[in-house]
Amino acid sequence: MATDYENLLDLVRRRRSTRRYKPDPVADGDIEKIIEVARWAMSGANAQPWEFVVVKDGNTRAEIFELYKLHRTQTDVFNKLLPPELKHPVTGTLKAGQPSFRDAPVFIVVCGDSRTLLATSLSAEIMGYERTTYHFNLANATMLVHLAAASLGLGTQWISTSPIWEGKLKTLLGIPDWFTVPHLAPLGYRDYTPPPPYRREVSEILHREEYEQSKFRTDEQVLEYIALVRNRARAAYYIPPEKGKK
Numbered sequence: 001m002a003t004d005y006e007n008l009l010d011l012v013r014r015r016r017s018t019r020r021y022k023p024d025p026v027a028d029g030d031i032e033k034i035i036e037v038a039r040w041a042m043s044g045a046n047a048q049p050w051e052f053v054v055v056k057d058g059n060t061r062a063e064i065f066e067l068y069k070l071h072r073t074q075t076d077v078f079n080k081l082l083p084p085e086l087k088h089p090v091t092g093t094l095k096a097g098q099p100s101f102r103d104a105p106v107f108i109v110v111c112g113d114s115r116t117l118l119a120t121s122l123s124a125e126i127m128g129y130e131r132t133t134y135h136f137n138l139a140n141a142t143m144l145v146h147l148a149a150a151s152l153g154l155g156t157q158w159i160s161t162s163p164i165w166e167g168k169l170k171t172l173l174g175i176p177d178w179f180t181v182p183h184l185a186p187l188g189y190r191d192y193t194p195p196p197p198y199r200r201e202v203s204e205i206l207h208r209e210e211y212e213q214s215k216f217r218t219d220e221q222v223l224e225y226i227a228l229v230r231n232r233a234r235a236a237y238y239i240p241p242e243k244g245k246k
Contacts, residue, residue: 011151016197018155021104021188030152031106031187037148041141044133047119050141053109053173063172064109064184065102067165074164085227101157104186108145109173112138112180135182142183155190159183198232 035052043049055061079088112134120133142158149156161169166181175181204215217225 011147013196015146015150016155016190016194017157018104018186018188018190018194019100019157020191021101021155021186022191023103023105024189026106026154026187026189030154031108033152034108034145034148034187038141038144041137041144043137043140045119047116047134047137049112049114049116049134049137051111051113051179052145053111053175055107055109055173056105060172061102061104061107064107064169065100067168067172068159070168071162071164075162086223086230089230089233101159101186104155104157104188106187108185108187109169109175109181110138110142110145110183110185111175112182113176114178114180138180138182142185145185149185149187153189154187156185156187159186198229 031054038050038052039048041050055064114134116137117132117134146156146158160183161181169175169181169184170177170179173181207215
């Protein structure tokens with residue numbers, strides 16, 4: 001069992017968000033292996049709301065990326081209002097010709113059948129739609145997509161939709177109206193090696209028996225932490241130029 005733990009820890013440490021992909025195709029067999037893992041995700045009442053649309057067509061992938069750019073145009077407006085140290089590293093980075101997830105040869109679009117809310121109707125009534133296990137179920141499946149891809153030596157990036165472009169994405173892919181599309185995962189072989197991500201230490205986040213007040217962060221400390229994360233993330237979001245190019 002210790003070996004299983006070490007393998008799992010190694011896998012989650014190796015997983016990286018990938019922002020430049022090789023054009024090499026991904027085998028259908030590997031895609032099916034990823035979905036096989038994802039379908040074993042935890043779900044409340046075993047509702048299993050997830051379904052997956054695999055998109056390989058280059059024109060369709062380009063259209064999806066244009067929809068994402070619409071979302072980013074809106075969010076960049078707000079990000080630009082923040083002081084430099086708090087701005088998200090991707091603010092204003094969608095420039096023509098710059099590598100991004102649009103170059104991944106495969107998109108896995110995570111869909112959810114909202115009718116499965118009936119499996120946990122009490123939760124839906126007392127917690128509100130946005131806090132139902134339905135959404136957590138889909139996040140569980142999406143996480144397994146990323147881990148399964150990493151186990152196969154493939155890169156992914158977690159892309160979340162928003163009301164700004166989710167509806168247009170559903171129309172483009174013919175997804176039924178009552179479905180939601182919370183996430184998509186670009187999939188392919190990395191064209192560079194992302195640096196190790198920053199993680200808080202176990203000693204900072206672990207509390208025993210009750211919340212340890214000595215570990216409570218003030219508002220100022222949280223802002224300092226966000227600035228620290230932003231600064232460290234800039235190295236992760238930086239995509240080195242291809243060899244021979246500047």
